[in-house]
Amino acid sequence: MHRVVLLYSGGLDTSVMLKWIQDEYDAEVVALCVDLGQPADDFDAVRQKALDLGAVASLVVDAKEEFARDYVAPAIKANARYQGGYPLFTALGRPLLAKLACEAAREHDADTVAHGCTGKGNDQVRIEATIATLAPDLKVIAPVREWSMGRDEEIAYAQEHGIPVTSTVERPYSIDDNLWGRSSEGGVIEDLEQPPPGDVFQLVTPPTEAPDRPEDVVLGFRDGLPVSLDGEELGLVELIRRVADAAARNGVGILDHIEDRVVGLKVRDLYEVPAAEVILTAHRELEKLVCTGRENALKPQLDALWAQLAYEGVWYEPLLADLNAFMDRVNARVEGEITMRLYKGSATAVARRSPNAIYDRSLATFNADASFAQGAAPGFIELFSLQSRTAYRIAQARERG
Structure with a gap:
């Protein structure tokens, strides 16, 4: 590989790997940071940090509107909560990151995409499956799967090489x-x-x-x-x-x-x-x-x-x-x-x-109203319960022999 597009956030993992890829593979790195509406990021600082760490180019792509329109909007329509709880957000962003990485690789003549996902996570699947679909000729590397460093060792590596990060041994959370x-x-x-x-x-x-x-x-x-x-x-x-x-x-x-x-x-x-x-x-x-x-x-x-x-x-x-x-x-x-x-x-x-509500207060009310034929209910109940009643009688007869 000669040039790598690194999906770069400016956090611990991707900051360490920007330096590590240059040393390990002797490859040029194009840092790609994607703005999906992260509330606290200073993207000018993120861009400059990548350049300070040796990136040949540092890109920041504003993808908030695309993310909302093409990924969040379908999730709203589908009431998307994984296993009944987690409202998908990281999962929605990863295919978009991978798509933009493929586009950046084409634009900057890169042959490889790198990401900061671990071998234990979901994001490696989401990103690599998307790249394999959209650009099967591109290579993919995941340094966190290759190196033998845990988060404590990454923090030590960053300190040793003068890489500024906010993670500490006392507060080692992975944030997305x-x-x-x-x-x-x-x-x-x-x-x-x-x-x-x-x-x-x-x-x-x-x-x-x-x-x-x-x-x-x-x-x-x-x-x-x-x-x-x-x-x-x-x-x-x-x-x-x-x-x-x-x-x-x-x-x-x-x-x-x-x-x-x-x-x-x-x-x-x-x-x-x-x-x-x-x-x-x-x-x-x-x-x-x-x-x-x-x-x-x-x-x-x-x-x-x-x-x-x-x-x-x-x-x-x-x-x-x-x-x-x-x-x-x-x-x-x-x-x-x-x-x-x-x-x-x-x-x-x-x-x-709603103008499309399947609701009629005059029908639903408990007050007297002639629009709902309550007198039809007994016949409905008899037909509605017919099979259940028949099955119950047959089961009772079988139990009696």
Whole structure:
């Protein structure tokens, strides 16, 4: 290899490997940092740091809009929560990072892509499967899988070579964040018998410290996607940010989650997902209002399958495209407003309205109303229960011999 595109965040792993690749492979490195809405990153500093460490080029790509439009939006329509809990965000970003790395490799005449994933994680699968699909001629290296350093040794390596990093032996967490959420793992988090350490959460206010009064926000949806907040029309990126701010200050979106990785490990992750918690909950509530009972019974099963495929990173799997077609068809009716009440860690739908609601108050009311033929109920019940009653009688007869 002569030139490597390194997916570069400026954190411990990728900063160490930028230096390590140059020394180990005698190769030039193009650092590629992708802005997916990470709230705290100084991208000018990240770009300069890569150049200071010897990169022949340091690129920063603003991909927030593409990420929101092509990855987060389908996840909202699919109510995407892996294993019922984790609102996918890292999993959504990795195929996009890999796609942009392939494009950068073509543009900068690189023959190799490098990433900072470990051999124990999901991201290696997501990134490498995407590269193998889009650019099978490119080589892929994963230095963390090759070197024999743990995080403590990486920190020591960084100190020895004058590489500035923020990780310390006392606080060795692996952090990943983007517009849709933030994850923390490693260190004491791996001890399942211990509660989450207080220094982990940097995005969401602890619920015990959140305001003592609830805050209501009104989310407007069209075609299954949020388009307004409290009556103000917003683009998806800005709307997600504002919802995240409101949810975070009210302690909403902290998740202590045990999950099964693609590679077979069962792990613990701590997630901060304020916007996702509010928007996904609101979306599902509105979806239930406009869908039939049969649709509401089936769609969560397909949502779970969508989340599984996205978690695995098989973004170009035909089945995912098939599911997206179904999600688009259903969400064409998901229009209206949901009022979400945010209070000390909870996000609850407290009001709903939609022009497509399969709801008629005059039919649902317990007050007297002639529009619902209650007198037809006995005949319906007799027919509805016919097979169950027949099967029960037959079972009773068999038990009596």
